[in-house]
Structure formats: C-alpha cells, structure tokens
Amino acid sequence: MARSLTEADWERLMDQLQDGDCTPFLGAGAGAGHLPTGAALATDSADEHGYPFKDKDDLTRVFQYVVSRGGDAVYEKGRLARKHFHGIEQPDFTQAHEPHALLARFPIPVYLTTNYDGFMAAALSNQGKQPHQAICPWYAGATQDPVFDTPAGYAPAADKPIVYHLHGNSSEPRSLVISEDDYLDFLVRVAGKQQILPPVIEEALGSRPLLFIGYSLQDWTFRVVFRGLLATVPPHQQRRHMSVQLLPDRRDDTEETRAAAQEYLAEYFDNMRISIYWGTAQEFCTELTARLDGRT
Template identity: 30%
Template sequence: MNGGKVNWTFWVDQIREGMCTPLIADAVSRDFVFGDRDIVGDWASAINYPMSNRANLAHVAHYLCILENDELAAKRSYLRHLVQSARQTTGPGSPIGPLKPPPGAAPGEGNSFSQVAAQLGLANFTKQPDNPFFILANLPIVVYLTTGYHQLLEQALESVGRAPVSDYYRWNDDLDQQAKEEQIAYTHQPTVEQPLVYHLHGIDTKPESLVLTEDNYLEFYERASEDINRQDGFPVPVRNALTKNSIMLLGYDLQSWAFRVVFRGPIRSLFTLRRPLSLAIQMEPGQSNGITDMEQFRAYVQNYFGEYRFNLYWGSAAGFTSELWKQWEASSGNA
C-alpha cells in the first residue's frame, strides 16, 4: 500500500545525476532472506528472554549482554542464531549441505550470515520485480549507506558485475585504532563501477563492530554526533552523501533505535535548507506496536519528517523499490 505521493521523475533524475543516497535498514536483509519469520523473537525464545518486547533486538541483546556480562558473546550469539536459522531455511532448489569455508577459515567455521545465505541459495539476486537488492545493485549509485550488519548488498553488486568496496564506521575507541589513511573509505574514490558500501552500525565479519545493544546505540549516537562536526570524523564520500544528496530511507521503523540514533545524529545534524528533498519509506505498523489511532500516527510521522524536507511513502521497501525500478526502466526506454 502506498499512501504517499512520490515524484518519480525527480527520483529517477536524482539517481541518474548521482545525487541520491540510499540508507538501508538491517531489517531489509532479514526480510529478504527470512520473509515474515520473526527471527528476533526466535532468538529471544532461544535465550529465554523473560520480557514481552521480544521483537526489540536492542533490548534482547542488552539482556543477554547483562546476563553473561560479555557484550561480544551476545553479539556472537545473535550472529550464530542467524546462521543456524539460515541453515534451517531451505531456498528453492537449494538443499542444505556442507558449506564452503571462506578463505583462511577451517571447514564449518568463519561463515558469516551473508555467506551462508548465499551458499544456501537464500540470497537470490536474479531479476525479480520485488527484489530490493537486485534493483539497488542495478542503479548507478556510487555510495550506499546502511545500518545493516550483512553484506547482501555487496553480493548483489558483484552479481551484476560491479566491484563494491566495503567499510564500516568506527564508533568507539577500541575500533578506531587504525589510522584514517589506512581505512579504505578514507582513500577510495567511489565510482559506479566501484561503489562504496558503508556500514554505519558495523559488519558481521567483525562481531565487535556491531551496534546491537542499547548501550551500543547510545555510544554510537554520542560518537557520531561529535564526528559529524569534525573534518575527518567521517570519510568525505560519506559526508558528501549525507549533506549534498537526496537521502532515501529504506526499511526503517520510526520507533527503532537504529532509526533514532542515525536520524537524530548524522542526518539531523547535517540538515540544511539547501539539501535536496529526501524520502522516507515508512511501513504502517500493526496493532502490536501499541498504536491505537493510525490517522493521528500518520499525521505525527508526516510532521516529524516534514521539518527536515523528507517526503513520505507509506509502504514496504520492496514495494517502493519495485515501483522505482518500473519508473527507471520506463525513463530508460526499457519498459
């Protein structure tokens, strides 16, 4: 369902002119691989989470972190849960068998969720009308920003012949030991052929980099709010993508930690009236979210984003990208 008016010509032109920055939520990857399955709720059950907010990943992770007094163990537990869930989910024509280890890893060890999903055929990047990764990979975008932990987007880009470069934001001192000039996002000049995929909330091949618990989100917000005002706090391509381009928010829940710390941190801090119009794709929440008056909620969301020059599209990320792809192909004479 789409309850918002989108100027498709504007967005097609912004993409064609290199003036569009997608910012992609982690939920897009989970939904792409697992569909409607409640993966976070399943993890909550597996670790005997005792509270009712079982869909809140930050709360569940924070609980396990406190219980085990080990933040890294909680992050590894979540990543193992994703891998195990992927192994239990059979893709069409993809029998579950032994996995090929990544280079340098022992058999059965070191496979990230992204690698497992690809090897099991769960991450299908062939042309499909509702495949957001296929569509994003085929658009001439040079900087992709994501709060997702996984590398499905990189795999999709590679599947269409592009050579993405991945990096992640160092949101605490332990992660920020490497000199800026040694961090690839600070030296790489993104192009259509070699786009940059920048993970704001960490990457699953480095579990310690994940922004997962409530405390992680607070630490990220504090660090990002400082770095955004420092000349070298973020790589130049990332800063330019946030300040000069139209931002396309894909898959975010307004009430989630991931949305709040990014929108109220880097995005809002860099807001100027000169920045082009941006767009938030907002899924209407169900009754389980505790919203009793949907009309009032929609008005609230509209006002919230409108202050920062964001239009709204009411619907799913897959629904939005599907329509965007139709408009893109029509404008290119491929319809």
C-alpha cells in the same frame, strides 16, 4: 494503503537515481524474507536467555539484558552472528525489482547500510561492479579502513562504489550495534567530536538526498541516524529525502485511527524534509521498476 508520493516526487527520485545524485540508506526491511527480523532475533534471544520482561520483541533491550547477564558483549554478538547470519541464502539478484539488485543498477558511488549482511555488495558484484565494503570504526579498538588513507583522498566511483556499514557487519562481531549501550556509544562517537566518519561518507550524508529503504519511525536506527548524523548539516544545504515506511502494525485500529496516524506521521516526516512512500521495500521497488521501465 494510500501512497503519499506525488508524481513530482517520483520524477525527482528517478532523475536522481539515474544521475547517481542519491545515497541509498538500507535498513532491515530491505532484506525481508531473507534475513530474520529484529523482532525474531529478539524473541529467539529472549527465550534462550530467560528474558523476564514482556517486551521480548525489542532487540535492543533484550540484547542489553543478554550482555549484562553474560558479561561478554563480543562473545554474545559472535554467537548471534554465527547462528543467524552465517551461511544465509542470498536474494535472487536477477529479479529486477529485488531491492539490492534494483539499487545496484544505478551509477551511485556510495551506499550506506545499518544491516549486518553483505547483500548490497553482492548485488553490485552481480552487476559487474567492484564494490568495497567498509565498517564504521565506532567500537573500542577499531581503526579506520585503510582505503580512506590514500594521499589524494578516497573517491569511490559508479563502477567501484563503496558500501559503508554504519552498524557493523556480521564478519566482525565487535562492530555490531545491537544493545542499548551500543546505540548510545555509536551516537556519542559518530555525532560527537571524534570525527570517525571519513569525508566521503560525510559528503554522501550531507550533500546528496537520502533514500531510506527498510526502516520504520519506531526504529532506534532511523532516529539515531536522522537526528544524530544529519544534525550538523546547515538547513540551507539540506536536500529533500525519501523514505519507504510501514505504519505501526496495530490490528485493533479502525480505518479512522489508522488514517489519523498516517496523516500525523506524514506531517512529522515532512517537517524533516522527507517524502514518504507507505508500504514495504518490495512494494516500493516493484512500483519504481515499473515506472523506470515506462520511461524507456
């Protein structure tokens, strides 16, 4: 599959990562091979709860059904977290091209994620850093992490970075953004007037280029994040972002239709000031590692 990044894109990205002028934004693909995919979670829940529709691989819709039938969203989220995320084996952070390990090398103060796992914090700890994990208080009854209440203002650093979980962490089932209602509630609260994102997170979103790893254009997550969270950034202040993307998996497509789809999506992303690498998170990190090694 053709890659769309230019040499200038690669040089800019490497400079930004090495200078800490970048905010990594991790999605489900970053943990591929170690965590169940959204489709796998959806199918498992659909089979368990007798989901009657054909889109059994759509987690947001399946879980909306599960919650609607069960009537207790927190309970169902807790069951899902215990079944699929507790006691999972971590990636091998000694592998230089492992996505979390690679990102942990850089002097970056803020890491954002919509994943429920703690892999990013673990990779940072493996590098000898002291990360702090915080969860976005989008859900009812949540309060802001006390770390943001310091009188002088909270200032994460390269050796003491923050990993901010926008869509929750498996350690707190209430915080998980899974169902359609969750996504809507999250967007209303975060993109509305409640101002629940702390200043340091808003700054990381608005003033630094974002590196999206592990998303696809079809993800609700990607659309909500980019359309909702970045909508308030004035155009003249917007940076050039980068995203690692997979094309839709449509095996019946011809080479011609796949090329046309890729051309359309590249243009779509370019209008949003996003440069695209077409491939998996692992492929991207392997190439990035090789390029970084070639610099030294």
